[in-house]
Amino acid sequence: MTQRKILVTSALPYANGSIHLGHMVEHIQTDIWVRFQKLRGHQCHYCCADDTHGTPIMLAAEKQNLTPEELIEKVHAEHLADFTGFYIGYDNYYSTHSPENKQLSEQIYLALKANGKIESRTIEQLFDPEKQMFLPDRFVKGECPKCHAKDQYGDNCEVCGTTYSPTELINPYSAVSGATPVLKESEHFFFKLGECADYLKQWTSGSTTLSDGRVQQHLQPEALNKMKEWLHPDENGEGGLSDWDISRDAPYFGFEIPGAPGKYFYVWLDAPVGYMASFKNLCSRIGLDYDEYFQAGSQTEMYHFIGKDILYFHALFWPAMLEFSGHRAPTGVFAHGFLTVDGQKMSKSRGTFITARSYLDGGLNPEWMRYYIAAKLNSRIEDIDLNLNDFIARVNSDLVGKYVNIAARAAGFIAKRFEGRLKNVAGSELLAKLAAQSEAIAADYETREYAKALREIMALADIVNEYVDANKPWELAKQEGQDERLHQVCSELINAFAMLTAYLAPVLPKVAENAARFLNLPKITWANTRETLGEHTINKYEHLMQRVEQKQVDDLIEANKQSIQTASAAPAAETSQYTPVAEQASFDDFMKIDMRVAKVLNCQAVEGSTKLLKFDLDFGFEQRVIFSGIAASYPNPAELNGRMVIAVANFAPRKMAKFGVSEGMILSAATADGKLKLLDVDAGAQPGDKVG
Numbered sequence: 245m246t247q248r249k250i251l252v253t254s255a256l257p258y259a260n261g262s263i264h265l266g267h268m269v270e271h272i273q274t275d276i277w278v279r280f281q282k283l284r285g286h287q288c289h290y291c292c293a294d295d296t297h298g299t300p301i302m303l304a305a306e307k308q309n310l311t312p313e314e315l316i317e318k319v320h321a322e323h324l325a326d327f328t329g330f331y332i333g334y335d336n337y338y339s340t341h342s343p344e345n346k347q348l349s350e351q352i353y354l355a356l357k358a359n360g361k362i363e364s365r366t367i368e369q370l371f372d373p374e375k376q377m378f379l380p381d382r383f384v385k386g387e388c389p390k391c392h393a394k395d396q397y398g399d400n401c402e403v404c405g406t407t408y409s410p411t412e413l414i415n416p417y418s419a420v421s422g423a424t425p426v427l428k429e430s431e432h433f434f435f436k437l438g439e440c441a442d443y444l445k446q447w448t449s450g451s452t453t454l455s456d457g458r459v460q461q462h463l464q465p466e467a468l469n470k471m472k473e474w475l476h477p478d479e480n481g482e483g484g485l486s487d488w489d490i491s492r493d494a495p496y497f498g499f500e501i502p503g504a505p506g507k508y509f510y511v512w513l514d515a516p517v518g519y520m521a522s523f524k525n526l527c528s529r530i531g532l533d534y535d536e537y538f539q540a541g542s543q544t545e546m547y548h549f550i551g552k553d554i555l556y557f558h559a560l561f562w563p564a565m566l567e568f569s570g571h572r573a574p575t576g577v578f579a580h581g582f583l584t585v586d587g588q589k590m591s592k593s594r595g596t597f598i599t600a601r602s603y604l605d606g607g608l609n610p611e612w613m614r615y616y617i618a619a620k621l622n623s624r625i626e627d628i629d630l631n632l633n634d635f636i637a638r639v640n641s642d643l644v645g646k647y648v649n650i651a652a653r654a655a656g657f658i659a660k661r662f663e664g665r666l667k668n669v670a671g672s673e674l675l676a677k678l679a680a681q682s683e684a685i686a687a688d689y690e691t692r693e694y695a696k697a698l699r700e701i702m703a704l705a706d707i708v709n710e711y712v713d714a715n716k717p718w719e720l721a722k723q724e725g726q727d728e729r730l731h732q733v734c735s736e737l738i739n740a741f742a743m744l745t746a747y748l749a750p751v752l753p754k755v756a757e758n759a760a761r762f763l764n765l766p767k768i769t770w771a772n773t774r775e776t777l778g779e780h781t782i783n784k785y786e787h788l789m790q791r792v793e794q795k796q797v798d799d800l801i802e803a804n805k806q807s808i809q810t811a812s813a814a815p816a817a818e819t820s821q822y823t824p825v826a827e828q829a830s831f832d833d834f835m836k837i838d839m840r841v842a843k844v845l846n847c848q849a850v851e852g853s854t855k856l857l858k859f860d861l862d863f864g865f866e867q868r869v870i871f872s873g874i875a876a877s878y879p880n881p882a883e884l885n886g887r888m889v890i891a892v893a894n895f896a897p898r899k900m901a902k903f904g905v906s907e908g909m910i911l912s913a914a915t916a917d918g919k920l921k922l923l924d925v926d927a928g929a930q931p932g933d934k935v936g
């Protein structure tokens with residue numbers, strides 16, 4: 245087998261927040277792949293770094309009374325400790341604020357410039373006159389030009405979904421100082437991405453033939469489809485590649501652009517260069533040939549594991565930057581989906597926004613999570629769900645019940661009855677069955693079909709457990725003259741355990757390390773999936789993994805809730821005439837419900853319904869029909885004509901049996917005696933005004 249030379253990266257975590265399980269999905273996915281390649285004997289280097297530049301870091305440091313350098317150093321230590329706690333085995337975890345990255349970013353920029361791919365243009369941008377800085381889109385807020393929702397970001401409206409430029413906001417203000425921004429001209433540098441379209445069409449749909457003869461597509465099929473949308477303008481000329489603004493004005497935390505004082509590289513220019521810089525730093529430490537990996541036409545392999553949200557940067561900007569600055573392009577970009585918890589987006593109020601630190605500090609075993617996430621991952625860009633009950637059940641049943649118990653059930657007899665010596669069981673039928681899957685399971689790991697690999701490994705564990713039940717070593721041990729048979733069975737079981745350990749080693753590195761000590765092997769390699777141990781003495785067995793307890797998971801969720809609880813908890817109601825206060829909700833939860841003032845144009849009874857009233861409402865920006873179940877409280881519907889009500893404006897339209905479609909919900913208070921009372925609003929409020 246030829247030894248492959250592979251460079252692998254995970255996306256660089258941003259240095260202004262904690263590592264959570266969402267990050268962990270990607271780093272576990274990458275780490276399993278890297279460990280697999282190393283077990284197979286390939287030269288594989290895993291590089292990552294903190295992404296340290298940009299306005300958010302600059303402002304976060306200021307808030308904490310730190311310099312940006314102090315902030316990123318502190319965060320780097322935290323991030324590395326979190327990842328290391330989950331056994332993520334980087335060969336280098338570096339920083340984009342490094343001398344190597346500065347030098348490489350400048351070199352790439354100058355090469356692109358020499359290649360005619362950089363152009364300067366004067367643009368107008370919103371400027372905060374108080375803070376004396378240009379404002380990134382996310383730092384300008386104001387009223388949506390379309391639906392007039394207040395406090396929307398400068399790039400898109402979270403209420404009506406419209407995208408726009410920050411200069412289109414009504415009554416814009418700076419999210420940094422509150423000042424009204426002014427338009428100011430500035431010279432910016434653009435990477436002429438539009439000119440790279442032909443190359444990118446070719447690269448995105450292309451493939452590379454590897455040294456072992458396999459063909460590696462550069463992108464997954466779903467990613468390629470997405471790129472086609474971006475690369476090809478539609479019939480209206482919409483879409484297609486726009487040139488990319490790669491500069492930002494001072495004050496900015498980043499690298500100054502050579503020959504352009506006061507201009508800095510946009511963080512997204514130097515972030516992917518951070519992959520190269522981390523690798524270059526590794527090369528100088530361990531004596532590798534950096535150029536062999538990054539020169540144009542390199543025969544080495546390079547893979548980037550990323551989340552689906554940053555495909556644009558990795559599948560378009562990055563290959564174009566590399567190609568037109570005289571470097572190699574990636575061999576593959578592997579995108580994954582997002583993590584949900586119990587079927588929902590991770591949520592701070594529900595305690596499911598689980599930080600890596602809280603998991604480790606709660607004493608939960610990181611290999612439980614590595615196993616569970618691996619059992620959900622495949623090669624496609626699908627969201628994966630952490631179902632907490634399933635997590636407990638699967639870890640306990642698969643890892644403890646099926647796998648670890650095999651060693652536990654045989655080790656004692658080998659130690660007590662045979663002085664720790666294994667019999668040579670080379671011809672075993674059971675072991676032949678296990679060894680036969682070696683290449684099939686290797687192919688699953690190679691193609692990132694981890695869920696399939698683990699299903700196959702657990703099917704092998706089932707076969708071993710059936711063998712245990714059929715041969716009952718604990719009964720053989722009690723019978724006269726069965727020593728030979730007991731030795732055979734237990735030796736087969738220890739060998740089977742060694743094989744399963746080698747199969748699971750990419751996912752469970754710590755267990756594999758401890759199992760190697762028990763098995764008296766220097767280390768586990770992929771060869772252990774198909775080779776028996778022969779006559780061999782093993783060490784004393786020590787338990788390899790505990791079960792997950794429900795309480796540990798409950799405590800974890802509680803711990804993640806506590807971090808956002810404030811002193812404002814409502815006092816408990818004293819009498820039972822009140823409906824109990826609902827579970828705690830966050831401000832973000834509240835902000836999802838868009839409530840508006842609406843004027844009743846016409847209210848009438850609904851024929852065939854004793855409960856419903858039909859409201860024709862003016863929302864200012866449009867008219868809508870809403871059915872409301874308040875007929876019993878308002879026997880004269882026409883009385884309501886002309887008054888104001890409060891209504892939820894962003895529910896999906898709902899079909900009301902035979903009556904029609906209801907486009908929202910009118911708010912009312914439910915009194916203790918079961919009446920509904922419509923909410924009102926003081927004079928001066930207009931239809932369409934946002935309530936909140």
Ligand SMILES: [Zn+2]
Binds near residue numbers: 391393402403406
């Ligand atoms: Zn809007």
